[in-house]
Amino acid sequence: MERIDVVIVGGGLGGLACAYCLAKEGIQVLVLERGDHPGSKNVTGGRIYLRPLKPFLPELLDEAPLERLVTKEAITMMGDGSSFTLQFTSEKFREETPHSYTILRSRFDKWFGERVMDRGGFVVPQRRVTELLKEDGRVVGVVSEGEEIPADVVIIADGALSLFAQKAGLRGPLPPRNAAVGIKEVVKLQPEVIEERFGLKPGEGMAHLFFGSITHGAFGGGFLYTNSDTISLGLVIGIESFLKTQPPTETHRLLEEFKEREEVAHFIRGGELVEYSAHLIPEGGRTLLSRPYGDGILVVGDAAGFALNMGITVRGMEFALASGCMAAQAVKRAKETGDFSASSLAYYEDLLRESFILQDMETFRDSLEVVENPRLFNFYPRWLCNILEEIFWIGEGPKEKISSTLWRGIKEGIFNIAGLKDVWRFRRI
Numbered sequence: 277m278e279r280i281d282v283v284i285v286g287g288g289l290g291g292l293a294c295a296y297c298l299a300k301e302g303i304q305v306l307v308l309e310r311g312d313h314p315g316s317k318n319v320t321g322g323r324i325y326l327r328p329l330k331p332f333l334p335e336l337l338d339e340a341p342l343e344r345l346v347t348k349e350a351i352t353m354m355g356d357g358s359s360f361t362l363q364f365t366s367e368k369f370r371e372e373t374p375h376s377y378t379i380l381r382s383r384f385d386k387w388f389g390e391r392v393m394d395r396g397g398f399v400v401p402q403r404r405v406t407e408l409l410k411e412d413g414r415v416v417g418v419v420s421e422g423e424e425i426p427a428d429v430v431i432i433a434d435g436a437l438s439l440f441a442q443k444a445g446l447r448g449p450l451p452p453r454n455a456a457v458g459i460k461e462v463v464k465l466q467p468e469v470i471e472e473r474f475g476l477k478p479g480e481g482m483a484h485l486f487f488g489s490i491t492h493g494a495f496g497g498g499f500l501y502t503n504s505d506t507i508s509l510g511l512v513i514g515i516e517s518f519l520k521t522q523p524p525t526e527t528h529r530l531l532e533e534f535k536e537r538e539e540v541a542h543f544i545r546g547g548e549l550v551e552y553s554a555h556l557i558p559e560g561g562r563t564l565l566s567r568p569y570g571d572g573i574l575v576v577g578d579a580a581g582f583a584l585n586m587g588i589t590v591r592g593m594e595f596a597l598a599s600g601c602m603a604a605q606a607v608k609r610a611k612e613t614g615d616f617s618a619s620s621l622a623y624y625e626d627l628l629r630e631s632f633i634l635q636d637m638e639t640f641r642d643s644l645e646v647v648e649n650p651r652l653f654n655f656y657p658r659w660l661c662n663i664l665e666e667i668f669w670i671g672e673g674p675k676e677k678i679s680s681t682l683w684r685g686i687k688e689g690i691f692n693i694a695g696l697k698d699v700w701r702f703r704r705i
């Protein structure tokens with residue numbers, strides 16, 4: 277095959293965004309995707325924040341097949357047979373430049389692949405890349421299905437495990453501590469039923485997170501997102517802490533228990549299960565990559581470890597899209613000089629540093645240490661639910677003053693060494 281400008285390994289958000297921006301500039305680009313179509317293997321929950329992406333893909337996102345505008349946020353702390361929910365809504369979420377939408381990736385990525393083709397890029401599904409082509413230590417293309425495909429630049433966009441960033445010597449394997457397993461189901465319901473159950477206006481949606489006893493003490497939690505005519509729900513569980521869970525259990529059993537909890541069951545009652553999937557997620561924290569570029573190669577999205585678990589939200593999609601666009605900018609600049617060496621492509625890292633990607637990764641670099649605190653999953657949800665249960669309960673005997681119940685609870689939960697240590701730790705996020 278003749279040398280082309282750019283070949284991209286993986287047609288997820290990072291790879292497609294890069295291809296879209298390159299094709300717009302008239303640069304030849306080929307995306308190789310192992311799935312039946314872009315998004316066919318994707319498990320994302322999920323919700324996407326649009327504002328960080330406005331400078332990168334303004335026109336594209338206006339017409340994208342997004343699901344529902346998120347106008348309601350909820351977090352539920354699960355005790356053993358009780359729970360406490362914080363719900364938040366704001367007119368700000370409805371502003372002209374929207375804040376966030378729920379998304380179904382099998383639909384979105386397929387559509388995005390078609391937009392890349394409209395711009396003149398090539399997206400080839402069912403094509404697995406098996407090797408990097410190298411010459412004198414620099415990357416000069418890929419091998420797919422036994423065929424050598426030479427290219428000036430290879431973009432690695434193969435997701436969380438990224439065998440190819442490893443093969444290029446830019447990172448090691450994803451350590452269990454930085455990895456979580458995500459399991460998801462999609463349940464079909466009529467749009468009016470979704471709106472009635474969640475108290476939503478037509479076209480508006482909810483993002484609901486759950487943590488506490490549902491993960492049996494492991495680091496992680498549950499999620500539920502309302503799509504147009506489906507609900508995505510599932511669990512994300514830190515692999516290292518899950519392996520230590522006693523007694524050992526299985527992730528699908530945790531998902532069944534989660535769905536059986538009344539706090540969740542009433543939302544999905546009568547729905548039809550239309551999809552089940554599982555995938556690995558990088559949890560962010562300190563970056564896994566020595567550098568996201570090399571001679572003839574750039575790494576984007578999850579492959580570069582650009583993802584953050586901020587406790588109240590998981591962010592990876594806007595990182596993948598924006599990093600793909602920045603990689604395209606670096607390639608465009610390198611093409612102008614005909615220099616695809618590491619020192620030329622290092623411009624990509626400059627762009628990342630100036631953007632929200634490396635700045636947010638830096639601000640929240642300790643978030644993993646804070647949110648993986650076992651007391652957040654074991655102690656606090658039960659503690660809070662127990663206090664509230666006592667406050668709301670009227671038994672046979674006389675009732676204690678509410679202030680005394682509260683004070684006793686605060687002393688037990690916060691005013692002791694472990695509680696104060698946790699408060700101190702929280703200042704890091």
Ligand SMILES: Cc1cc2nc3c(=O)[nH]c(=O)nc-3n(C[C@H](O)[C@H](O)[C@H](O)COP(=O)(O)OP(=O)(O)OC[C@H]3O[C@@H](n4cnc5c(N)ncnc54)[C@H](O)[C@@H]3O)c2cc1C
Nearest residue numbers: 286288289290310321322323405435458577578592593596
């Ligand atoms: C359960 C779950 C919930 C999540 N929720 C959210 C959320 O609410 N918000 C959010 O922002 N993020 C969320 N994420 C994270 C988000 O999904 C990722 O950050 C995002 O998909 C990263 O995009 P990417 O393009 O880097 O990788 P991916 O989307 O994983 O794409 C990689 C692509 O490469 C292809 N590929 C891999 N190897 C090869 C090969 N050898 N040859 C050819 N193709 C290959 C794969 O098939 C895939 O299509 C969630 C993830 C999970 C698993």
